[in-house]
Amino acid sequence: MAAIIIKIGGSAFSDKRTGKSFVNVVARNVAKELPKKEKVLIIQGAGHIGHSIAKKYNLSKLSNNQNGWALLRYNVEQVTNVISKAMIDKGYAPMALSASSFFKIESGQAIVKNLDILRDYLNMGFIPLMHSDAPIDSINGLSILSGDDMAVLLANRLGASKLIFGTDVDGIYDKDKRTISSILKKDLKKLSISDADTGGTIDVTGGMAGKLKQIRMAKKGVKVYIINLRKHGELKKAASGKKTGTCIS
Numbered sequence: 001m002a003a004i005i006i007k008i009g010g011s012a013f014s015d016k017r018t019g020k021s022f023v024n025v026v027a028r029n030v031a032k033e034l035p036k037k038e039k040v041l042i043i044q045g046a047g048h049i050g051h052s053i054a055k056k057y058n059l060s061k062l063s064n065n066q067n068g069w070a071l072l073r074y075n076v077e078q079v080t081n082v083i084s085k086a087m088i089d090k091g092y093a094p095m096a097l098s099a100s101s102f103f104k105i106e107s108g109q110a111i112v113k114n115l116d117i118l119r120d121y122l123n124m125g126f127i128p129l130m131h132s133d134a135p136i137d138s139i140n141g142l143s144i145l146s147g148d149d150m151a152v153l154l155a156n157r158l159g160a161s162k163l164i165f166g167t168d169v170d171g172i173y174d175k176d177k178r179t180i181s182s183i184l185k186k187d188l189k190k191l192s193i194s195d196a197d198t199g200g201t202i203d204v205t206g207g208m209a210g211k212l213k214q215i216r217m218a219k220k221g222v223k224v225y226i227i228n229l230r231k232h233g234e235l236k237k238a239a240s241g242k243k244t245g246t247c248i249s
């Protein structure tokens with residue numbers, strides 16, 4: 001299915017150091033620059049609030065703090081609602097769906113369930129919208145599944161043509177802070193981006209290093225972009241295959 005998957009990173013819609021919100025600017029950019037002809041699916045990150053709650057309640061350690069899980073989800077969904085509304089106002093039909101309907105965790109591994117419902121929504125012209133979430137773990141209750149993981153797993157299973165990661169940076173920076181404009185998936189592991197280098201931000205799912213680890217799992221046909229989603233025009237360029245950010249093929 002030729003679909004475009006857009007990951008709206010938490011780094012794009014929130015400053016993960018200070019908590020400052022960029023939700024409105026990012027929601028507006030997305031709603032204005034969505035591809036019109038292709039099928040689109042959106043995965044939203046957790047952002048400052050999500051990562052802070054996950055940390056505070058120790059949720060990345062397979063917690064049974066159900067109240068903490070509920071609070072996490074409630075807060076992340078406030079962002080989903082703002083993004084949905086911006087899209088609805090532009091005439092699109094976003095459809096917020098729960099990741100636990102499509103993923104489960106078995107022995108620490110994310111498993112993709114049957115995607116027929118997701119395909120049906122896409123074929124009907126809806127834009128399925130999910131956020132990084134905590135699907136049911138067959139042993140431990142709930143466990144965190146990052147939006148990056150979800151985006152790559154879905155891109156592979158749906159045979160997406162493009163996977164666009166919207167962030168707060170202009171792409172992958174080299175050691176001189178220049179944006180690497182294109183790189184092959186197989187060369188990503190040569191980049192020395194450490195887990196610790198999250199630029200002082202909170203990210204319980206591994207920051208840029210975690211993202212690149214996931215991107216390496218993307219199938220051959222999936223063209224991946226990392227772009228700055230706070231900047232006007234970047235999503236439009238990536239979605240139409242123009243040069244922008246870092247293109248990973």
Ligand SMILES: Nc1ncnc2c1ncn2[C@@H]1O[C@H](COP(=O)(O)OP(=O)(O)O)[C@@H](O)[C@H]1O
Nearest residue numbers: 009010011167169172173197198199203207208
């Ligand atoms: N080499 C690099 N190039 C770009 N960003 C990097 C690099 N190394 C670390 N980062 C950090 O990774 C962050 C993006 O990852 P992350 O916070 O997980 O984004 P998201 O919330 O969108 O998943 C950037 O804000 C930046 O601080």
Ligand SMILES: [Mg+2]
Nearest residue numbers: 203205206207
């Ligand atoms: Mg992240």
